[in-house]
Amino acid sequence: MRDAQSRGESLIGATAHVTLEPCSHHGRTPPCCDALIAARVARVVVATTDPNPRVAGQGLERLRAAGIQVDLLPTDHPAAIRSRELNIGFFSRMIRGTPWVRMKIAASLDGITALPNGQSQWITGEAAREDGHLWRARACAVLTGAGTVLEDDPRLDARLPGLARQPHLAVIDSRLDTPPTARLFEPPYGGLPRRLWFFHAEAGSPQADKLRQRGADTILMPGANGKVDLGATMRELGRREVNELHVEAGAKLNASLLREGWVDELLVYLAPRLLGQGAGMAPFGPLERLADGTPLRWLDTQALGTDLRLRARIDGRDAFLTNR
Known part of the structure; x- marks a missing residue:
């Protein structure tokens, strides 16, 4: 609307097509309703109502x-x-x-994500890695585990030209083992700001002060057996306005998230090679029956260079959308 008005185009009597019901309250921006009314449009076509109780038809x-x-x-x-x-x-x-949780995995055709010695860079090619950065950039936050931080020392930022923002970073770190010298504390690509959230299970850790001095938030989320409560973590991320959560973690955290039912969608990059032995994608189980496996629904497949990207959704996880 601003662009049209800046070009001298009148919006009086126009039709506006919107993907979501225009808001009627002050949030990060003034009410969209007020802007449409002030522009004197004649008709608004709305694709779907806003589930936010502050809007919800108003x-x-x-x-x-x-x-x-x-x-x-x-x-x-x-x-x-x-x-x-x-x-x-x-x-x-x-x-x-809670956020929509999308788990990204890069693996060989036989499902190996790292060799027995821990080497995993790079299983997939450059085109697949660039696509992975696009999915990172789409998310509100990236989630990883302390094991990945200690083994790979990643930055886990989105490295793409022209980015307007960086996703925040959440780390599941039960004992706060992440050293304050880890690369994830470095300014992300483009110097764009992001928040660092460490979810831990042990109170009174002296490491917490060191991480806070590096600008991180340490959030106590104790669960069973000295682990982080993943359900409480997801609800806290929702409270922090994380809409889409992009998981890039190791096999153990992947397995925990799947076993506890916190994954909605899988984003899997398969490389055309066989690695035989090594870390799997998510070794949960063992199961007693084939019928106990996690049912998936294919969304799409795409060739990226020599690799193949598969998108699949946990069956039924999007049922909350159907009644809108």
Whole structure:
């Protein structure tokens, strides 16, 4: 709207198509309803209502009260379905109170993510790694474990030209083993700010002060057996307004997240090679029956250089979208 007005285009009598119900409250920006009313548009086509209880239909009513025609698409309209997918993280946080969790894995064709000696760079090629950075950049936060930090010393930032923001970084670190010299404390690509959150299970750790001195938040989330409570962590990330959570972790944390039901979607990059022995993707189980395996639904496949990207969704995890 600002762009059209800056070009001298009048919006009086225009039709606006929006993917989400215009908000009716002050948040990070003023109410979108007010801007549409002030522009004197004649009609607003809305793909889906806003699940935020601060909006939840009030935006539509406000527009109608101003004399604007409002058309809400049926829930099964293709554009409504695509709009809910576009906002899947926001819908997840508003309805479930937790982020939409997407787990990224890079592996050989036989499912090996690292050799027995720990070497994992690089199993996949440059095109797959660049695509992985695009998915990092899409997320509100990246989640990893202390094991990955200690073994690989990654920065886990999105390294793409022209980025406007960096995803925050959350680390599951039960004993706060991360050293304050770790590379993740370095300024991320582009010098863009990000928050560092360490979820731990032991109170009174002297390491906490050292990490806080490096600008991190240390968040006590004790669970069973000295581990971090993953469910409480997900709810806390939701409270911190994380919509989409991008997981890049080792096999143990991957397995815990899957076993406890905190993964919604898998983003798997397969390289055309066999590695035989090494770390698997997520060694949960053992299961007694094949029927006890985690059911998936394929979303898409794409060739990236010599590698193959597979996207699959845990069956039923997106059911909260269907009644909108």
